[in-house]
Amino acid sequence: MNILVINCGSSSLKYQLIDSDSKDVLAKGLCERIGIEGSQITHTPKGGEKKTEQIPMPDHVAAVDAVLAKLTDATVGVVTSLDQIDAVGHRIVHGGEKFASSVVITDEVIKAIEEVSDLAPLHNPANLIGIRSCQKLMPGVPMVAVFDTAFHQTMPKKAYLYGLPYEYYEKYKVRRYGFHGTSHDYVSGRIAQILGKKREDLKIIVCHLGNGASVSAVMNGECVDTSMGLTPLEGLIMGTRCGDIDPAVIGFLAQKEGKTAEEMIDICNKKSGVLGLSGGVSSDFRDLAAAEESGNELASTALSAWSYRVAKYIGAYTAAMNGVDVIVFTAGVGENNITARAEIMSYLGYLGVTVNEDANCVRGEEVEISTADSNVKVWVVPTDEEMAIAEQTAALV
Ligand code: ADP
Numbered sequence: 001m002n003i004l005v006i007n008c009g010s011s012s013l014k015y016q017l018i019d020s021d022s023k024d025v026l027a028k029g030l031c032e033r034i035g036i037e038g039s040q041i042t043h044t045p046k047g048g049e050k051k052t053e054q055i056p057m058p059d060h061v062a063a064v065d066a067v068l069a070k071l072t073d074a075t076v077g078v079v080t081s082l083d084q085i086d087a088v089g090h091r092i093v094h095g096g097e098k099f100a101s102s103v104v105i106t107d108e109v110i111k112a113i114e115e116v117s118d119l120a121p122l123h124n125p126a127n128l129i130g131i132r133s134c135q136k137l138m139p140g141v142p143m144v145a146v147f148d149t150a151f152h153q154t155m156p157k158k159a160y161l162y163g164l165p166y167e168y169y170e171k172y173k174v175r176r177y178g179f180h181g182t183s184h185d186y187v188s189g190r191i192a193q194i195l196g197k198k199r200e201d202l203k204i205i206v207c208h209l210g211n212g213a214s215v216s217a218v219m220n221g222e223c224v225d226t227s228m229g230l231t232p233l234e235g236l237i238m239g240t241r242c243g244d245i246d247p248a249v250i251g252f253l254a255q256k257e258g259k260t261a262e263e264m265i266d267i268c269n270k271k272s273g274v275l276g277l278s279g280g281v282s283s284d285f286r287d288l289a290a291a292e293e294s295g296n297e298l299a300s301t302a303l304s305a306w307s308y309r310v311a312k313y314i315g316a317y318t319a320a321m322n323g324v325d326v327i328v329f330t331a332g333v334g335e336n337n338i339t340a341r342a343e344i345m346s347y348l349g350y351l352g353v354t355v356n357e358d359a360n361c362v363r364g365e366e367v368e369i370s371t372a373d374s375n376v377k378v379w380v381v382p383t384d385e386e387m388a389i390a391e392q393t394a395a396l397v
Contacts (some may be wrong), residue, residue, distance in 0.1 A: 001397075002026065002084055003390040004071075006064075007091040008130025010122065011035060013063045016386045017071055017078060017085070020394035023387065026078040027071060031063040039063075043070040045078050064133040088134050088143040089393030091182070091385070092127045094120035095147030097173060102150065102392040105131060105143040113145065119173070119230065144393040151185040152178030154222035159320070162229075176234070178216065178226035180208045180331075186388040187330045187381050188218040194366060194379070195326065203321040205314055208383065209340070210331035211239035211283060215310065217317035225320050227313055233269055236313065237306045239283035242272035244309075277302035285333050285340065307340055311347035318351065324376055327353075329369075330383040336363045341380070345369075351376045 001021060007014040016028040029043040039057035044050040057063045071077055071085070079085065090105070096116030103109050110131065117124040134143060160176040161169060168174045178184075184206045192199035200221035207215050213236040216226040227235025227243075237243045250264045259267075267276075275283035279298040281291045291299035318324045327348075333340055338361055345355050352375025360369040362380065370378040 001086040001394045002079065003393045004067075004085050004088045004134075005091070005386045005389045005393070006088060006130050006134060007386075008060065008126050008133075010126040013060065013067070013130060015067050016390070018387060018390035020390045025386075028386075029067065029070065031057060031066060033057070034060055034063045041066050041070065043076055045076050048076060051076065060129045060133040061136055064130075064137050068137060082138060082141075085138065085141060087393050087397040088138065088141060089389040090127060090131050090134070090143060090145050091148070091389055092145045093123035093148045093179065094177065095145075095149045095153075096177070097153070099145070099147045099150050100153035102144055102146045102396060104396050105145050109145060116173075119177070142397040144389075144396050146182055146389045146392050148179045148181050149177045151181030152176075152216070152223045152226050155225060159225040174230055176226070176229045178214065178223070179228045179232045180212070180214050180216075181223075182385045182388045182392075183208050183330060183383040184214075184216040184218070184223060184226065186385065187328050187383050188216075190366075190381050191326055191328050191379055194381070195377070202325045203323050205317050205321075205324050205327045207310060207314070207327065207329050207334055207344075208331045209236075209310065209329060209334035209337075212241065213238045213310075213331070213333070215313040215317060217320050219321045225317060233265070237277070237302075237309045238273045239285075240270050240273045240275045242268045242276070274302040274306050277305055285337050289337075289339065303340070304343070307343040308347070310344045314344070314348065324351065326377040326379060328379045328381050330381055335380055335382050338363070341369065345378060348376070348378075353378055 003018050003020050005016045005018060011034045013031040017026040019026055025046060027045045029041060031041045033039040034057045040052055040054045042052040055066050057066060068082060071079055072081060092113060094116050096119055098112045113124055113128055187206050188204045189199055191204060192202055204218040212232055214226055214228045217224050233241050235243050250261060254261060254264050274288055278288060281299045282288055288299045288303055292303060329341055341360055345353055354371045354374045356369055356371045359367055364382055367380050369380055
């Protein structure tokens with residue numbers, strides 16, 4: 001089955017056309033600056049060249065139209081007609097408490113996604129525009145919504161409730177939801193497969209370390225805790241997000257700096273994390289490593305604070321599960337940053353983790369990076385959220 005996977009943001013749209021049977025990525029690409037001057041599409045057909053072209057895209061319908069034109073183009077296309085696209089899988093950021101798994105999109109599903117939009121005001125409306133644009137241009141093609149929050153819906157109340165008056169949970173559904181669920185689900189499933197065990201029989205900690213980053217604890221085959229919260233701001237120190245802080249900091253700084261709560265949250269989301277901690281060096285770990293190398297102390301501090309936080313979460317989730325069998329690193333930094341992985345593992349001696357330093361030199365591959373006699377196994381497993389979305393879409397339609 002050919003599945004078009006769509007990840008639609010407010011001014012961008014990422015896509016992949018995947019053959020869910022052969023697991024082939026037939027084409028992938030990105031539309032940028034939708035609705036702004038200078039919009040462009042970058043398209044890469046399988047085995048072909050990556051090409052960027054300026055195309056006017058005043059709205060998302062125009063963007064989806066441009067994507068479909070590329071996919072069916074006589075030279076850079078990969079299918080001859082739209083009939084060869086069997087279904088569309090949409091990445092939806094927030095499913096609230098309504099969605100614990102992926103669903104076929106119906107009018108009721110769209111309404112329910114709208115209803116939880118105030119929990120993700122930057123993301124869900126953009127995701128919905130992506131659904132509507134596809135429905136307009138591909139009428140009758142089945143579509144599936146795959147939620148970032150769904151995998152975490154199995155968390156028990158003790159893990160998802162905040163220590164706030166209970167009425168806020170009842171009235172507004174303020175609680176921990178967690179994100180990157182498709183990745184945590186895929187990676188925890190994949191590691192069980194690699195180890196030749198059932199996921200149900202393993203205690204797994206997944207460290208999804210990208211620009212956005214989160215850790216999850218998976219036990220009895222289900223997510224029992226995760227570090228992101230009501231929004232993706234909580235938990236680890238990230239590229240530009242602060243992660244856990246004392247909530248009183250917001251009020252304190254708002255007063256000192258004459259800012260509104262909204263402006264403070266914006267700073268916590270976009271100007272904090274390793275970018276902010278390093279005094280503005282970069283949110284990108286390659287730049288930070290280069291700066292550290294050339295003696296930049298703040299870059300070094302930012303990287304230490306970042307790995308320390310990951311190590312603390314691993315400790316917390318080991319306690320939550322009363323043990324851990326396997327720790328998995330994934331996403332941009334987790335898959336590629338050898339030094340960051342080594343630094344995190346340097347905290348795990350108490351668990352009996354011993355590092356295989358040669359194996360840890362690998363980037364972007366499935367590899368065991370602990371030694372054969374390590375008490376807890378540590379692995380790198382590259383995530384593939386698009387493939388997971390395509391598989392779930394194919395299964396549902
Ligand atoms: P997101 O999907 O949240 O935007 P990614 O998972 O793509 O983030 O991760 C981006 C991060 O991965 C960047 O900080 C980047 O430095 C890091 N990264 C990607 N490739 C490499 C590499 N080869 N070596 C070190 N770090 C890398």
